[in-house]
Amino acid sequence: MSESTIESILQEKRLFNPPAEFSQNAQIKSLEEYQQLYDRALADPEKFWAELADQELHWFQKWDKVLDWQPPSASWFVGGKINLSYNCLDRHLTTARKDKAALIWEGEPGDTRTLTYAELHQEVCQFANVLKKLGVQKGDRIGIYMPMIPEAAIAMLACTRIGAAHTVVFGGFSAESLRDRLVDGQARVVITADGGWRKDAIVPLKVQVDKALADGSAPSVESVVVVRRAGKDVDMQPGRDYWWHEINQGVSADCPAEPMDSEDLLFVLYTSGSTGKPKGVVHTTGGYNLYTHMTTKWIFDLQENDVYWCTADVGWITGHSYVVYGPLSNGATTLMYEGAPRASNPGCFWDVIEKHGVTILYTAPTAIRAFIKMGEELPNARNLSSLRLLGTVGEPINPEAWMWYHRVIGGERCPIVDTWWQTETGGIMITALPGAIPTKPGSATLPFPGIFADIVDLEGNSVPANEGGYLAVKYPWPGMMRTLYGDRDRFRRTYWEHIPPKDGQYTYFAGDGARKDEDGYFWVMGRVDDVINVAGHRLGTMEVESALVSHPAVAEAAVVGKPDELKGEEIVAFVTLEGSYNASEELSKELKQHVVKEIGAIARPGEIRFTDALPKTRSGKIMRRLLRNVASGQELTGDTSTLEDRGVLDKLREGA
Numbered sequence: 001m002s003e004s005t006i007e008s009i010l011q012e013k014r015l016f017n018p019p020a021e022f023s024q025n026a027q028i029k030s031l032e033e034y035q036q037l038y039d040r041a042l043a044d045p046e047k048f049w050a051e052l053a054d055q056e057l058h059w060f061q062k063w064d065k066v067l068d069w070q071p072p073s074a075s076w077f078v079g080g081k082i083n084l085s086y087n088c089l090d091r092h093l094t095t096a097r098k099d100k101a102a103l104i105w106e107g108e109p110g111d112t113r114t115l116t117y118a119e120l121h122q123e124v125c126q127f128a129n130v131l132k133k134l135g136v137q138k139g140d141r142i143g144i145y146m147p148m149i150p151e152a153a154i155a156m157l158a159c160t161r162i163g164a165a166h167t168v169v170f171g172g173f174s175a176e177s178l179r180d181r182l183v184d185g186q187a188r189v190v191i192t193a194d195g196g197w198r199k200d201a202i203v204p205l206k207v208q209v210d211k212a213l214a215d216g217s218a219p220s221v222e223s224v225v226v227v228r229r230a231g232k233d234v235d236m237q238p239g240r241d242y243w244w245h246e247i248n249q250g251v252s253a254d255c256p257a258e259p260m261d262s263e264d265l266l267f268v269l270y271t272s273g274s275t276g277k278p279k280g281v282v283h284t285t286g287g288y289n290l291y292t293h294m295t296t297k298w299i300f301d302l303q304e305n306d307v308y309w310c311t312a313d314v315g316w317i318t319g320h321s322y323v324v325y326g327p328l329s330n331g332a333t334t335l336m337y338e339g340a341p342r343a344s345n346p347g348c349f350w351d352v353i354e355k356h357g358v359t360i361l362y363t364a365p366t367a368i369r370a371f372i373k374m375g376e377e378l379p380n381a382r383n384l385s386s387l388r389l390l391g392t393v394g395e396p397i398n399p400e401a402w403m404w405y406h407r408v409i410g411g412e413r414c415p416i417v418d419t420w421w422q423t424e425t426g427g428i429m430i431t432a433l434p435g436a437i438p439t440k441p442g443s444a445t446l447p448f449p450g451i452f453a454d455i456v457d458l459e460g461n462s463v464p465a466n467e468g469g470y471l472a473v474k475y476p477w478p479g480m481m482r483t484l485y486g487d488r489d490r491f492r493r494t495y496w497e498h499i500p501p502k503d504g505q506y507t508y509f510a511g512d513g514a515r516k517d518e519d520g521y522f523w524v525m526g527r528v529d530d531v532i533n534v535a536g537h538r539l540g541t542m543e544v545e546s547a548l549v550s551h552p553a554v555a556e557a558a559v560v561g562k563p564d565e566l567k568g569e570e571i572v573a574f575v576t577l578e579g580s581y582n583a584s585e586e587l588s589k590e591l592k593q594h595v596v597k598e599i600g601a602i603a604r605p606g607e608i609r610f611t612d613a614l615p616k617t618r619s620g621k622i623m624r625r626l627l628r629n630v631a632s633g634q635e636l637t638g639d640t641s642t643l644e645d646r647g648v649l650d651k652l653r654e655g656a
């Protein structure tokens, strides 16, 4: 975020009350009702969650204990037996929802497909049996590297049906990134496609899978299932690779859901941290099911006839929780769109809304800013009157973008829920409830009932209103991550020790800077660690630096974020070269391409700055804070006395 955005957020005073007509029929109808829920949860969190778990979900067997909290390890609904796929599908089949659209899908070229609950159930059961046929067992891990097509959701639900854990890898990640994740998760099967549409071109997913598996570099992978989507020729390795439509042939669609322990591994999803390789965030079954169910129901105010569209890719947590599991657990109609705004159709979002009568739209500030730039004419040319609720996620939204979303897309009648959360939290944590909580542009407003969030200093003390501090959560919640895959120690260090535990009290450290205002509203400012948020996607500076240093020309690299009007932040890399290489425009291009090859297009640096040396402390630490100042052309802030060689910095600034 730019300084001016932060400035405008700090001065934001506008308040928007939920429209009366909206509140009347809403799940949660008033601020008082929200307050009562919040207070009830505060008085007895375990009772609060247990009652909801009982009312809202199907359990094969009830739990013995609601919460077992051995900090930082939480177990929810201990002893309970449940299946997420069952809650998303089977239980709706005995109701009128059986023939309701579960999934409406639209491909980028405009092809569409609708699956009712009965049909989706059938597809999921059949593919679950395919997985079994491939030898997959409860507890195994399965890689999913797919475009946004129904088979992605089918594959996920098939895994959870038989108790295999999926690891979905965003289709924009490189073969190298895919391989790292498959190896770390020891995946046995990879599910992919011959290609997927992305901005008028085809992403060759199967080619990337072949690269990731080449030379036995991911030896755990035994089979690859390939959906025919793009009609591209691909190499099929006999005995390893199977076409989805062929291996499905003649397979039974009878596959009862496996009763899982509430704490059984559900999925692993990798995300960037400030140091080292991406972290495998672990979510488990019962708590995740309940938390995504409740948040979807109350925050998106689901009504039986809604057509709900979350624009996230299933490769991210937003796609897991709010394209697939949350909506389906609630028996809603969820829309999945393969495309993205592109040169040939910049207004495609508005086409989709008009065509399918979308009532709820959940998207990202970076997308909204791009729409603003394209002009009002595009949305104005479409009938968006079906919309009744809007949401945003991924980064702080600047008030101007909020106002535009409210006016141009929401026709000034739709409440906006600005939802703060993380891969690690499983579901939305701080948000308005649209019929109950008045909104302020740029604020995520108040914590969800049962979430005890606060702004604290590094000792864990609450800071006064309107003072900046660290966003923290003071009590476990059902959707929280359970650990980092294979690295409990890093889990403890990263999330539970920044704020030292006091008297047995553990505080979850989110890694975001924020403040609360006089009304208790949260204003999230952004990451306080070395994580960069590019277009709502998380990248670790270390990851990008490692990618750069793996190029023979690069001696040393330091990567920082620079405010960007559209993407929120863009990557600037400061690079020193090995002796025999010279800085050139060509090399700069080559290095950017190298990062794309190593990580994926989302990590492409916007700018490479060649330099003779990097500013370091006397103990040899790169001073990224100063590089951030240089990158964005700002005055140097804070102390520079620990710099080893002030000249390095002066030179960098001259070169700016």
Ligand code: WT7
Residues within 6 Å of the ligand: 271, 317, 318, 392, 393, 394, 395, 396, 397, 418, 419, 420, 421, 422, 423, 424, 444, 510, 511, 512, 524, 525, 526, 527, 533, 536, 537, 538
């Ligand atoms: C980080 C988490 C889970 C959502 C998608 C991103 C930032 C997310 C907001 C918001 C301000 C936000 C935070 C957070 N963030 N939503 N509404 N307002 N900041 O998930 O990749 O795990 O990233 O995204 O910095 O820590 P993620």
